[in-house]
Amino acid sequence: MMHAVAIPPFELFYEEHRSEVLRLLRRRLGAQRAEDAFQETFLRALRAYGRLDHGEHLRAWVLTIAQNVAVDMLRRMRPTEELVESASSDARPAYTELAELTDGLGPKERAAVVLRYGYDLSYDQIASALGSSPDAARQATSTGVRRIRRRMTS
Numbered sequence: 220m221m222h223a224v225a226i227p228p229f230e231l232f233y234e235e236h237r238s239e240v241l242r243l244l245r246r247r248l249g250a251q252r253a254e255d256a257f258q259e260t261f262l263r264a265l266r267a268y269g270r271l272d273h274g275e276h277l278r279a280w281v282l283t284i285a286q287n288v289a290v291d292m293l294r295r296m297r298p299t300e301e302l303v304e305s306a307s308s309d310a311r312p313a314y315t316e317l318a319e320l321t322d323g324l325g326p327k328e329r330a331a332v333v334l335r336y337g338y339d340l341s342y343d344q345i346a347s348a349l350g351s352s353p354d355a356a357r358q359a360t361s362t363g364v365r366r367i368r369r370r371m372t373s
Contacts, residue, residue, distance in 0.1 A: 240285045243282060243289075317337050320367050328363035331356055334349075
């Protein structure tokens with residue numbers, strides 16, 4: 220018959236696992252971001268600690284929490300970094316290169332066309348930038364392109 224391992228007081232749990240958690244987070248996020256992730260990890264652990272049934276595998280449990288916090292932080296950072304990289308890689312900003320084509324479009328249509336074809340953003344990213352849904356971003360882009368084509372053929 221197996222006996223459940225007793226759950227230690229949170230302070231002892233923290234002391235035992237803090238250096239390993241911090242090491243994992245520094246590898247995943249770098250030293251600066253790891254500090255915030257470290258605090259978030261142990262806040263999540265503290266909130267769930269009272270619901271634990273036994274003290275087995277606490278190391279794996281807290282490292283899983285830390286890994287999830289790191290993934291959450293990386294997901295939140297990704298869109299901003301992608302936009303900055305795209306914008307800084309061109310000699311001339313895409314909006315100036317497309318200005319002649321997009322003149323005369325409404326603000327949302329112009330922005331959607333420039334973001335899609337000038338910066339090669341997905342409709343999800345365009346929707347986030349415009350504060351709309353992906354379907355609305357797709358529609359604004361499509362409408363803008365149709366108007367450009369009509370103007371060019373007439």
